[in-house]
Amino acid sequence: MRSKTYFHLDMDAFFVSVEELFDPSLKGKPVIVGGRANERGVVSAASYPARKFGVHSAMPLRTAYKLCPQALFVDGHPERYREYSHKVYAVLQSFSPLVEMASIDEAYLDMTGTERLYGAPLRAAHLLHQRIRTETLLNCSIGIATSRLVAKITSDQAKPNGVLWVIPGQEASFLAPLDVRKVPGIGKVTEKQLHSLGIRKVGDLANLDEAFLAQRFGKWGLAMAGKSRGLDAGGWFDTDIGENSAPKSISHEHTFGEDTADLSKLEATLARLSEMVGRRLREHNLHARTIQLKLRYSDFSTITRAHSLGRATQLDTEVFDEARQLFRRNWNAGAAVRLLGVHVSGFSANTGQMDLLAEEHHRRWEQALAAADKMREKFGESAVSLAASMRGKFRERTHENPVGLPGKRPK
């Protein structure tokens, strides 16, 4: 069987690079995207000059400030990143039909059998690299290999702004000297466990007996054995490119600027989060059966509590009612809360059966909420807010008017 050819394309310092397009004065400076230096939060992205000081993504902003006080701290702009992600995707699609965005700033391409069109893999990759640069004004790095896994590791080795090809047959020797942490799926915890066994390099992993790994790590051990040899063994890597699946869950969460035990503030936040979740459900035309609350206290201890409905919903009010019930039943009352989250899953295309009356009731609410969604699109987030209307109106809620929306129905 002929081997496959995969590209993994990864944008360089994506969020920072996009911000630099909007504000060229940032170029060449230590830039940190994610928020103000003294805010609660973490670094979303750091420019290469900032990385020289030890700043990296996921690091607390306050820590980043200590390491690099002269850095320019800027807020993130998700709409800008989505816009540029779409631009990247458009270039990729014009290049190959087998494309899959793996996240906002990276993609896989199945380039098997495209030699007649583009020539050898390295030549094709350089062509793509140039086209991305021309069309988006952004730098990227491209890894080429016979598996998605190795292509991903390769693009990381190619950074910044590089192209790298692992010749078929050379996968294991390419991987062998790399730290186990370079393998996607091996994080902090697994790395530590492997280190305690004296396994530090991918080559050490490849030399181990599979049975030992299976016994020690179960299914995941077998997958690691395959990965250490460069195979798309098990899990997400083992799927075909192109079938971009529908979302499996939708969630929104909020960390308070300061922890709070104020019930009305907490429930207003739950209402706002439920609203955001409901809107996304309707955008994707999905109905969810399982509603989950996430609750994090000051000491960072975190619980999740879920409940599955008899019938799936896409209504803010039903999501909110469930989330609030879960909250009231599980909140250690008086304890200050750091974070609240609302998460829905168990999607189905329709809601299952309903009697005619309930059907009509729901249809009206769905119409009203869809109209509200449109108004938000037109006039912005603050135009219509369940959360705002909730604040003074908790006690006035009735069955017919379950969220205290104004009486006038949008046309």
Place this chain on the structure above:
DNA sequence: TCTGGGGTCCTAGGACCC
């Protein structure tokens, strides 16, 4: 170090059913 927000996948126990 004082720890965001949006996801995916996996494990494990208990309920419930055959």
Place this chain on the structure above:
DNA sequence: TCTGGGGTCCTAGGACCC
């Protein structure tokens, strides 16, 4: 009633990714 085995659903938590 000292008792099996498999399948599926539900729930809680955790590792990991960008």
